[in-house]
Amino acid sequence: MAAPPPALPQLDLELRNIRKRYGGYTAVDGVSLQVPKGQFVCLLGPSGCGKTTTLRCVAGLEEPDAGDILIGGREVTRDPPWERDIAMMFQDFALFPHMSVAKQVGFGLEMQKKPRAEIARRVGEVLTAFEIDHLAERRPAQLSGGQKQRVALARAMITEPRILLLDEPIGALDYSLRETVMLELKSLQRRSGISFIWVTHDQNEAFSLGDLVVVMNHARIEQQGKPEEVLSRPRTAFVAGFIQGNNILRGKAAGAEAGLLRVDAPDGLFSVPLRGRPAPPRGSEVSFSVRAERLLESPGPEIGNRLSLRCNVVEYFGAYRRHVLEAKSGALVKYDQFGALPQSVSPGHLVSFGWKTEDGVLHA
Amino acid sequence: MLGARGQRPRARLTMHWKTRSRLTSWLLGAVTIGFLLFQWLPMFTMFLLSFAGENGGTTFPMNGVSLHWYRKLWDADLFDDFKPPMLRSFLLALGCSATTVVLSVSAAQAMRGRFLGSGAYFYLLLLGLMAPGILVGFGFAILTRLLGIEGAWNTTAYVVHVSWALPFGFMTMLAVFNRFDPRLEEAALTLGANRITAFRRITWPIILPGVIGTALFGFSLSYDEYARTLFTAGSDGTLPLAIMAQLDRQLTPELYAIGTVTTVMSLVAIFLCTFAFWLRSRALRGRPTP
Structure with missing residues (x-):
């Protein structure tokens, strides 16, 4: 047996090929991840994709069937939750209904057998820092959603764990609160240097918060990288489709030339940059994406990729105007027009569109 | 159309x-x-x-109003006859209650995670509800005699009483755990509590109202159990046995007085428990904010 690769002490978290099955259902299928010190990691994916199970494996609430989990370079795969250097925040906060705010914020320190005076002092500090000191004697039932969220966060952070695991931590909050809370959490993570592993199905959360975004689907990681990377270069058709504003076009590979793949699609022949990847064999099914704001209306002759589209619907979102267009083949294409431009395409219009070749992203 | x-x-x-x-x-x-x-x-x-008068009978119309039968109950030998069975019934009910609590909480806790045969286990436990009491008692008496065990109120009757109260307690605790959010325990575990501490500090205080209910079931089911006690209590009987024996001998309003006293005691116990519940739920809601 080959020796396992040496643990990297500078990593807060390392997952090596984690697998977890429930009966005949595979929840996590070979997930590997490296989280350097003090990172904000977002696990993004639809419900049932395995992101929460992965998080629970890190917490020790689930035991993976195979693979290793290392926290701060130490192997903890079989360790119980209470022996791991983590804390967790649950979606509905899981506040203890029978404990006052002060009592449950101090719970973690109490478990560490800290002296009573120190617990009282630290709880006071943390409550002040989270601006909930006036709630110290309240019970969870007397708190608003935003207050509960702060209490849950204070309770998790007080022991200064190496990693904070957050399972849809702001999913239970009102929309109006979410943006503020997101900003606060981001700056809190920066200041504390604690790694956050944040599970969400909301791409806005993931891309605005994460240093590293991990997109999961069907128990596997589809793509991981910096937000800009994932946004601009979706690796698979799933990622492209999951991210808002991508148009996915499918066709057959029809030969490569000068770093460009020719794709024979029902609505035309398009060129897509290979970006150093080997060309797929001729005739194989391929897909690529073009972002909706990258489409060009009535393109000039220098634009090679073009197709004519009929406009179905125009929606105005304030920052941009979204057009839902239909190609001859029936494929739906979105075109987003940013800036306060006057509306130039109306429902019923048949308009020619195109895009610069470098805006096409070929999928694996 | x-x-x-x-x-x-x-x-x-x-x-x-x-x-x-x-x-x-x-x-x-x-x-x-x-x-x-x-x-x-x-x-x-x-x-x-x-509350009938001195010459009052055991049927209507009522003959006068007095506390005569209560005084008689207090003074007379009859009460002395009833004292030992009453004490036995009380101790037996307490023991049955405590045992039912421990077993019901454990059994319901076990049912939280599905295991091989958990369905069969569930129905077998509930079978105690269906089995006719007199047959259970009689069958148990035959079994103990076969094994050469002398029946007594605090051994054989105790076991049969627990088997009777357990399904009720088990159902109560199942319902309680159904509403219990397991993430509360998980939160405690991730905060550094081991399983025992998490149970003691989180699970137990939250299920406590259900536990009190189970204890009440265990107590009251045992306290007035006749059929299952008849053949299993041995020579020293419990209160229901004594009352039935007295009913066979002679029916006087004294027995009504006994019935009233014990019922009032039960009502007081229930009232105290309800009050405790109320205090507790108020504590969970928290004090009203000034």
């Missing part, structure tokens, strides 16, 4: 559905009150007759 709804002739008596629904609720309320009377009136007749 388009428009058929509109063409239907108007009913002579038109009544808004809300009005009808209010009438229905009055009717159901009347039935409920009737049921409650049906449940409590028999006991009330006993309460009344226990």
Whole structure:
């Protein structure tokens, strides 16, 4: 047996090929991840994709069937939750209904057998820092959603764990609160240097918060990288489709030339940059994406990729105007027009569109 | 048939559905009150007759009003006859209650995670509800005799009583755990509590109201159990056995007085528990903010 690769002490978290099955259902299928010190990691994916199970494996609430989990370079795969250097925040906060705010914020320190005076002092500090000191004697039932969220966060952070695991931590909050809370959490993570592993199905959360975004689907990681990377270069058709504003076009590979793949699609022949990847064999099914704001209306002759589209619907979102267009083949294409431009395409219009070749992203 | 709804002739008596629904609720309320009377009136007749005069009998019409039978109960030998069985019944009920709590909480805790045969386990536990008491008691007596064990109120009867109260306690605790959010335990675990600490500090305080209910079941089911005790209590009987024996010998309003006293004791116990519940739920809601 080959020796396992040496643990990297500078990593807060390392997952090596984690697998977890429930009966005949595979929840996590070979997930590997490296989280350097003090990172904000977002696990993004639809419900049932395995992101929460992965998080629970890190917490020790689930035991993976195979693979290793290392926290701060130490192997903890079989360790119980209470022996791991983590804390967790649950979606509905899981506040203890029978404990006052002060009592449950101090719970973690109490478990560490800290002296009573120190617990009282630290709880006071943390409550002040989270601006909930006036709630110290309240019970969870007397708190608003935003207050509960702060209490849950204070309770998790007080022991200064190496990693904070957050399972849809702001999913239970009102929309109006979410943006503020997101900003606060981001700056809190920066200041504390604690790694956050944040599970969400909301791409806005993931891309605005994460240093590293991990997109999961069907128990596997589809793509991981910096937000800009994932946004601009979706690796698979799933990622492209999951991210808002991508148009996915499918066709057959029809030969490569000068770093460009020719794709024979029902609505035309398009060129897509290979970006150093080997060309797929001729005739194989391929897909690529073009972002909706990258489409060009009535393109000039220098634009090679073009197709004519009929406009179905125009929606105005304030920052941009979204057009839902239909190609001859029936494929739906979105075109987003940013800036306060006057509306130039109306429902019923048949308009020619195109895009610069470098805006096409070929999928694996 | 388009428009058929509109063409239907108007009913002579038109009544808004809300009005009808209010009438229905009055009717159901009347039935409920009737049921409650049906449940409590028999006991009330006993309460009344226990306050009969010196020459009062055990049936209506009531002959005078006095505390005579209570005084007699206090003074006379009859009460002395009843004291030991009462003490036995009380101790037996306490023991049954405590055991039922431990077993019910454990059994329901086990049912939280599915295991091989958990379905069979569930039905086997509930079978205790279906089994006719007199047969359970008799069968158990035969079994203990076969094994050469002398029956007694605090050994064989105790075991049978626990087997009777357990299904009730088990069902209660199942319902309690159904509403219990397991993430509370998980939160405690991720905060550094081991399993025992998490149970002690989080699970136990939250399920406590259900545990008190289970304890009440264990107590009251054992305290008035006759059929299962008859063959298993051995020579020293419990209160229900003593009362039945006395009923066989001679029926006087004294027995009504005993019944009233024990019922009042039960009601006081229930009242105290309810009060404790109320205090606790108020504590969970928290004190009203100034």
